[in-house]
Every structure is written in C-alpha cells, then in structure tokens.
Amino acid sequence: MLGALLLPALIAIGLGVIALDTMVKAKFSGAKWALPAHVYGRPLELYAGQPLARAALLRELDGLGYRKAAQAEHPGQFKISGNTLDIHVRAFRFPDGQQPAQRARVSLDASGIAAIGDSSGAALPLLRLEPVRIGGIYPEHAEDRVLLRLAELPPYLADALIATEDRDFYSHHGVSPRAILRATWANLRAGGIAQGGSTLTQQLVKNLYLSQNRTLVRKAMEAVMAVLLELHYSKQEILEAYLNEIHLGQAGDRAIHGFGLASEFYFRQPLAELDLHQVALLVALAKGASYYNPRRQPERALARRNLVLAQLAEEGVIDAERARIAALQPLDVTEAPGGINQYPDYMDLVRRRLQEDYNASDLTANGLRIFTYFDPQAQRQVETAIADTLRRIEAERKLTPGQIQAAAVVVGVGTGEVLALAGSRSGQVVGFNRALDARRTIGSTAKPAVYLAALEQPGRYTLGTLVDDAPLSIVSGGKPWSPENFDHKSHGPVPIYVALSRSY
Structure with a gap:
C-alpha cells in the first residue's frame, strides 16, 4: 500500500523538478530582464574661444556627478587652480564610437575658454564631456537597471557582498545547511528573526523567478531551483546576475535594481568610481533598501555600513586600519537622487516622437540609448526666466502667487533642434504640458x-x-x-x- 502511494508521489516530484529545471534554464539563458530605454541630452563640446562662463562649466560638471579633488587622478574628478580646471573626463560610448577616459586642462579667462590641452600639455582642438542622462522609458513593472559585468566591479564589492550575505557562496551548491543552522542559532538567541539562512543563489531565485510570499511551498521551490541553477551555471554567472537583479532603492514608482544603477541613484557616480566606504553602503542596502535608506534613515544606514566594513576586516579582505578610516567617512549620499527624470516636459516630447516610429516593447525592453539635443544650460535659463517673469507680473498686477502659467520651447536657429522645453512654470512637475498640448491663438x-x-x-x-x-x-x-x-x-x-x- 505504501509503495503504491510512494511511486506516484516520486513521479510527481520528478515531473515537478523537470518543470522547474526547464523554467530555470529558459529564463537564465535568455533575456533575464526588460531593459528600459535611457535618454541622454547633448554632450558639451569645449573648445578654445568658446564663450562659456566658469560657473556654467562647473554646473555642467556637477550635473554629471563629477567630484572636486586635490588631484584629478581618476575619471569623474576635477581640480580647480585659479582660472584653470584639470578635468579627468569619463569614458563614454557615443553614437559615433567609444571615447576613452582622458585628462585635460581647461584655461579660462573673462571671455570664456582660453585654451584646452591634454595631460602632456599639447593643445586639444575639442574636448567632449559625456551627456547627462535625462530620463528613461520604463516597462510596466517600472524596473530600472544599468547592467554591469563582474570585470567592471570596483574593488571589494563582491568580497563585501559575500562576507555579509553568503560566506559559503563558493563552497555550497545552492543551499547551505551550515548557513541555515547558523541562522537558526542566531534567531533562537535573539528571540526573533535576526538572521536569514538563504544563500545568494536562493535570493536570486526568489527575485528572478518567484513571488515574495512566505510559504513552505515557495521556500521548497526556491531551494530546488537554487540547486538546479548551480547545476547549470557557474558561480561567476550567478553572482553577476545577482548584482544586476537585487532591489536597492525606490524613486517614486520606479524601482532601482542592481548595483550599477544604485551607484548613480545614491552618489551620482558610476560604480567604478566609488570609494570603499561608498561600496560598503551599497552592500549594506542589500539587507533591506527601505529599512536602511540612507536619505531617510542615515543613522541606521551608517551603522549597517560600518558593520559591512568590520566584516571585511574580520574576513581579512582589508586591514583593521583601513576599515577604521572608512568608517569615519560620511555616507556621501547626494541630497537629490541621481538618474531620475528631472525634465518631464522634455521627456514627454521625446516619448511622443519615439512612439511614432517604435513599438512600445522596443522602448521598454531592449535597452535602447536615445540621444537628443537637450541642453541643460538652456533649460536652466528657460526655467529661471519663466519663474522670474511670472513673479514680476504677479507682483505688478497684484495677483495671487502661482496663479498664472507659461510655456516655452527653445529651438536651434536653422536646424530646428529642440534644445529646451518647459510646459509649465514648474518644469519639475509632471502634469499638463502647455508647450505641447495648450491651444492658443498664434497672435503676432x-x-x-x-x-x-x-x-x-x-x-x-x-x-x-x-x-x-x-x-x-x-x-x-x-x-x-x-x-x-x-x-x-x-x-x-x-x-x-x-x-x-x-x-x-
């Protein structure tokens, strides 16, 4: 009787494992994610004789997330010495080809840029900064990410992640009995859930394939699929997928996934430019991006970051002195998130034009890079002029502040390139786009x-x-x-x- 019941059960389990194995291979070997289209503005091209004020150049560098440093030794840094700026320009893949990182010296005078030279002192006819990313076009689930390869990781990121989230990563086969026992003991001592026993592979399976429901059936499927994943793919492939999949923040309804985008979101810098204390903060967020949100819970985030640094030292990845110095650093998180859509009115125009020529799936799933003529300097001038003019009119006519509206479009003379666009007096707010949708008499x-x-x-x-x-x-x-x-x-x-x- 028992054998008669056991055989169908084993067959059912076997068929279930085969179905799960098919699911694991189908998604992991194919396109794992729907990659949104990212939209860029114009690159700022610098040349001798250009009437560009120093303040405008510094604003451009700030908008791109460049950091002031004692020496511009690394990409994304600049140094100011009187009327001279040493800039270490980042590498960037432009539509006309890859531009490598380069160091340059820009000399300024009262009229603008006086001269540009390379690191050897030779004159440069042109210096091109990478364009600012002004927004994206996202899939329905609103996940956003910047894919990265293991070779692109900054030092210590993988080590810190494994030290804090899965010490047995390179020795287990998807599930770690040792980690489960260690978590059970820690939870018993704490009288509650203090530590999880899931491996990085299990966490990846949960996020990539399954729901977040905490049921025994889901947990069993997670364990089986983790073992299957490890059976078919290397540790490096699994770790790379985890680094790109993990949820590390939220910007409104837009989910920040992966360490590549998280670096831009919290520091407005590419991941490769981060220092040790910044890398440790991103790893700290893997424990819970909302709970350890550094903008809302800085003390909590700082404590978790310093714990990551301590574990790196405990594992011998860094020495105790370096961990101590890194723990003294501030969180370094920018006040405003990077990589968010700061120009919704202009992005509205971009979406409408693209929808005339592309399918929605192409725009939200294929990782397109879209380059526009958007000029952040012109946009700033437009928004400032609108705000100042409307305030003056309201004061002169004794109107309630905020009562009147305005719109503006700036185009290149002779080219029709749309350089800036404001659909209301507050260009940062999504709403009725007067520049595109308002109907008024054309007048004079x-x-x-x-x-x-x-x-x-x-x-x-x-x-x-x-x-x-x-x-x-x-x-x-x-x-x-x-x-x-x-x-x-x-x-x-x-x-x-x-x-x-x-x-x-």
Whole structure:
C-alpha cells in the first residue's frame, strides 16, 4: 500500500523538478530582464574661444556627478587652480564610437575658454564631456537597471557582498545547511528573526523567478531551483546576475535594481568610481533598501555600513586600519537622487516622437540609448526666466502667487533642434504640458511669415512700401473680430519695415 502511494508521489516530484529545471534554464539563458530605454541630452563640446562662463562649466560638471579633488587622478574628478580646471573626463560610448577616459586642462579667462590641452600639455582642438542622462522609458513593472559585468566591479564589492550575505557562496551548491543552522542559532538567541539562512543563489531565485510570499511551498521551490541553477551555471554567472537583479532603492514608482544603477541613484557616480566606504553602503542596502535608506534613515544606514566594513576586516579582505578610516567617512549620499527624470516636459516630447516610429516593447525592453539635443544650460535659463517673469507680473498686477502659467520651447536657429522645453512654470512637475498640448491663438507670431511672403514679391513690395495700418473687423463664427495694436491705436500708412519692427 505504501509503495503504491510512494511511486506516484516520486513521479510527481520528478515531473515537478523537470518543470522547474526547464523554467530555470529558459529564463537564465535568455533575456533575464526588460531593459528600459535611457535618454541622454547633448554632450558639451569645449573648445578654445568658446564663450562659456566658469560657473556654467562647473554646473555642467556637477550635473554629471563629477567630484572636486586635490588631484584629478581618476575619471569623474576635477581640480580647480585659479582660472584653470584639470578635468579627468569619463569614458563614454557615443553614437559615433567609444571615447576613452582622458585628462585635460581647461584655461579660462573673462571671455570664456582660453585654451584646452591634454595631460602632456599639447593643445586639444575639442574636448567632449559625456551627456547627462535625462530620463528613461520604463516597462510596466517600472524596473530600472544599468547592467554591469563582474570585470567592471570596483574593488571589494563582491568580497563585501559575500562576507555579509553568503560566506559559503563558493563552497555550497545552492543551499547551505551550515548557513541555515547558523541562522537558526542566531534567531533562537535573539528571540526573533535576526538572521536569514538563504544563500545568494536562493535570493536570486526568489527575485528572478518567484513571488515574495512566505510559504513552505515557495521556500521548497526556491531551494530546488537554487540547486538546479548551480547545476547549470557557474558561480561567476550567478553572482553577476545577482548584482544586476537585487532591489536597492525606490524613486517614486520606479524601482532601482542592481548595483550599477544604485551607484548613480545614491552618489551620482558610476560604480567604478566609488570609494570603499561608498561600496560598503551599497552592500549594506542589500539587507533591506527601505529599512536602511540612507536619505531617510542615515543613522541606521551608517551603522549597517560600518558593520559591512568590520566584516571585511574580520574576513581579512582589508586591514583593521583601513576599515577604521572608512568608517569615519560620511555616507556621501547626494541630497537629490541621481538618474531620475528631472525634465518631464522634455521627456514627454521625446516619448511622443519615439512612439511614432517604435513599438512600445522596443522602448521598454531592449535597452535602447536615445540621444537628443537637450541642453541643460538652456533649460536652466528657460526655467529661471519663466519663474522670474511670472513673479514680476504677479507682483505688478497684484495677483495671487502661482496663479498664472507659461510655456516655452527653445529651438536651434536653422536646424530646428529642440534644445529646451518647459510646459509649465514648474518644469519639475509632471502634469499638463502647455508647450505641447495648450491651444492658443498664434497672435503676432504669424506676422513675420506674412511680411516674408510679401517681400518674396519684390515687384510689389519692398521694405519701404507703404501699408495701411487701419482698423480691421472680420466676422468669424458669426461674431465680429476686431484685432488691435498693443497701444490700441491705428497709425495709418507706414513703411513695411516700421510695421514689422513695431508689430502693427
């Protein structure tokens, strides 16, 4: 009787394992993630004689996450010495090819950039900074990540992760009985859940394949799939997938996954540029990105980071003195998250244009890199001008602050390149985009085109031809329409150049 029951059970378990094995291989060997499209602005190109103020150049570097240093020894750093800036430009893959990292010296004077040279002192005709990433187009689940390879990791990241999350990673086969026993003992001593027994492989399986439900069935499936994953793939492949999959933060409805994007989100720097104390903080977040959020819970995050540093020293990865010095460093997290969509109105334009030529799946799953003409300097000037002008108008007319709105589009003369766009007085807020959706009369903006059409007939019109600025009334929609000049006066016969210059 027992054998009759046992055989079907074994067959069912075997079929279940085969199904899980198929699931593991299908996803891990294929496209593991839907990669969003990332949108970039224009690269700033520097050259001798360029009328670029020092403050504007420093703002550009700040927007790109460059750090001021005593010596610009590493990419992403710059040094200021009087009117000279030493900049270590990052490597970047532009549409026209890969640009390697390079050191350059930019000399400034009252009129702008006086000279640019390389590290040997030879003159450079052009120095190109990488473009700022202005936003992304995300899949429905709103996961965002920047994929990285193990070779791109900064020192100590993998060591710190294994030391704190899975000490037996290189010796177990997906499940670690030793870790389970160690966690059980720690939890009994603490009188609650103080430590988990899941391996990195189990955590990857849970995040990549399964739900977050805490049931015995899900836990059993997790263990079986972890063993299967280790059976088919190397430790390096599993670790690399974990580094890209782990959830490390939240920006509104956008989930920050992987250490590559987390570095930009918390430090506005590429992962390769991080120092030891910054790497330790990212590893600390693996324990719980919300609980140890360094912007909301800095004391909690600091304690966890220092624990990571202590464990690195305990494992012999770093010496005790280096751990002590790193533990004295601040969290170094930027006040505003990096990599977020700071320009929703411009991104609205980008999305609409792309949707005319691309399928939604291409934009949200294939990791496209989209380059635009967006100019952060022009955008800043537009937003400042709108804010100042509206405040002045409201003060002059005694209006409630915030009562009136505005929109603006800046395009390149002769090219039509959209350099900046503001759809409201607050360009940082997603909402009604007046630059794209508002419907207003064109008013006097039509006059240059009308006068140009006349001047294209030189036999009839010249700049000196007299035109009659007389009252006009047109019936439109059954109602009379009587436009007036700004001064509410008619000026009679006037030359075309006067009428055009004064908008009659």
